[in-house]
Amino acid sequence: xxxxxxxxxxxxxxxxxxxxxxxxxxxxxxxxxLLSDTLTEQGYDxxxxxxxxxxxxxxxxxxxxxxxxxxxxxxxNGYEVCQKLKASESTRHIPVIFxxxxxxxxxxxxxxxxxxxxxxxxxxxxxxxxxxxxxxxxIQRLQKQLWAKNLALETTNQELERSNRELEQFAHVLCxxxxxxxxxxxxxxxxxxxxxxxxxxxxxxxxxxxxxxxxLRMKTFMxxxxxxxxxxxxxxxxxxxxxxxxxxxxxxxxxxxxxEKNALITHDSLPxxxxxxxxxxxxxxxxISNAIKFQAPGKSPQVKVSVKPVDNSAEVGIVSSxxxxxxxxxxxxSLEHDGNYWLFGVHDxxxxxxxxxxxxxxxxxxxxxxxxDYPGTGIGLAxxxxxxxxHGGQIGVESxxxxxxxxxxxxxxxx
Numbered sequence: 001x002x003x004x005x006x007x008x009x010x011x012x013x014x015x016x017x018x019x020x021x022x023x024x025x026x027x028x029x030x031x032x033x034l035l036s037d038t039l040t041e042q043g044y045d046x047x048x049x050x051x052x053x054x055x056x057x058x059x060x061x062x063x064x065x066x067x068x069x070x071x072x073x074x075x076x077n078g079y080e081v082c083q084k085l086k087a088s089e090s091t092r093h094i095p096v097i098f099x100x101x102x103x104x105x106x107x108x109x110x111x112x113x114x115x116x117x118x119x120x121x122x123x124x125x126x127x128x129x130x131x132x133x134x135x136x137x138x139i140q141r142l143q144k145q146l147w148a149k150n151l152a153l154e155t156t157n158q159e160l161e162r163s164n165r166e167l168e169q170f171a172h173v174l175c176x177x178x179x180x181x182x183x184x185x186x187x188x189x190x191x192x193x194x195x196x197x198x199x200x201x202x203x204x205x206x207x208x209x210x211x212x213x214x215x216l217r218m219k220t221f222m223x224x225x226x227x228x229x230x231x232x233x234x235x236x237x238x239x240x241x242x243x244x245x246x247x248x249x250x251x252x253x254x255x256x257x258x259x260e261k262n263a264l265i266t267h268d269s270l271p272x273x274x275x276x277x278x279x280x281x282x283x284x285x286x287x288i289s290n291a292i293k294f295q296a297p298g299k300s301p302q303v304k305v306s307v308k309p310v311d312n313s314a315e316v317g318i319v320s321s322x323x324x325x326x327x328x329x330x331x332x333x334s335l336e337h338d339g340n341y342w343l344f345g346v347h348d349x350x351x352x353x354x355x356x357x358x359x360x361x362x363x364x365x366x367x368x369x370x371x372x373d374y375p376g377t378g379i380g381l382a383x384x385x386x387x388x389x390x391h392g393g394q395i396g397v398e399s400x401x402x403x404x405x406x407x408x409x410x411x412x413x414x415x
């Protein structure tokens with residue numbers, strides 16, 4: 001009679017993964033066996049050795065999750081073993097719990113000084129050992145999880161930075177390559193209008209006007225997009241910059257708009273900061289030109305640039321000290337200060353905006369008004385945000401419909 005032996009398929013779900021890999025070091029066999037048996041019963045994978053030399057060899061080959069280490073051992077004591085472990089790049093991360101009959105404070109202090117994470121006095125209680133072991137292994141697991149998440153976050157940030165660089169490069173190339181044919185369209189449209197004006201009816205002239213206006217809007221859009229893309233590339237051009245000089249240049253650039261709108265521009269005495277001068281000019285010019293542009297018909301713009309020192313960039317969110325004309329009198333405005341940041345405000349008496357409109361105005365391509373009412377590309381405030389954050393600051397807005405807006409931003413102070 002033939003007996004056939006059947007094998008039950010192995011159920012991998014029934015295989016228990018060890019709770020942790022522990023190395024026990026003790027020159028007394030009874031202690032070694034007791035600890036090894038107790039920890040093994042609790043589901044740990046345990047290796048036991050009787051001296052320091054063996055402990056170092058096993059630690060380097062196995063890399064345990066935790067080491068229980070006796071202090072009083074022949075040839076090499078526990079302190080020396082721990083010091084050698086912490087001196088090695090491959091084993092310095094392994095937590096060490098000392099086990100010893102030495103109960104003097106000086107012995108325990110030395111254990112922590114050489115790199116131990118905990119200390120258990122002999123004779124030990126099994127429950128205490130298990131609790132301390134599980135506590136350290138939990139900390140170890142959490143540290144590994146945190147390390148893994150930080151690594152993943154760092155990788156994601158690197159990918160994001162790479163994508164941003166590629167996007168900026170793409171925008172730069174796109175704007176550069178499209179500018180020439182767009183300029184050609186505008187030029188030929190002007191030539192068509194000049195040379196064939198007598199042959200065009202009203203409808204034909206309207207078509208030409210629409211082509212030219214659309215081309216000019218596209219050109220403005222590409223110029224703004226190019227400025228936005230170049231913000232990161234100019235980040236290394238940091239110099240000590242007098243904001244008063246920068247503001248003077250901005251007002252000169254906006255002279256035509258200021259004259260056309262009969263705008264009144266005032267400002268505090270401004271500080272000197274470490275910034276990219278090109279970007280600071282762009283920042284002030286975008287904010288002030290918006291303050292001039294977004295006005296009710298027939299109303300003369302009044303714009304004030306104010307500044308005060310603050311200790312924290314987060315104070316950009318404390319807008320109770322800002323009103324439509326400037327900072328309250330109790331706000332500090334002395335240029336001699338020990339604060340970490342300057343809080344700038346660009347205040348206007350324009351049309352303002354509703355509270356629900358403020359949350360997305362700094363996003364690129366976001367517009368609150370039609371191009372017919374207020375021409376623009378939806379890139380200017382996104383550029384401002386990128387410039388401010390590129391310098392380690394923050395930007396925000398407070399506004400009331402029909403009263404005006406205050407755009408405020410922080411820049412690091414120069415010490």
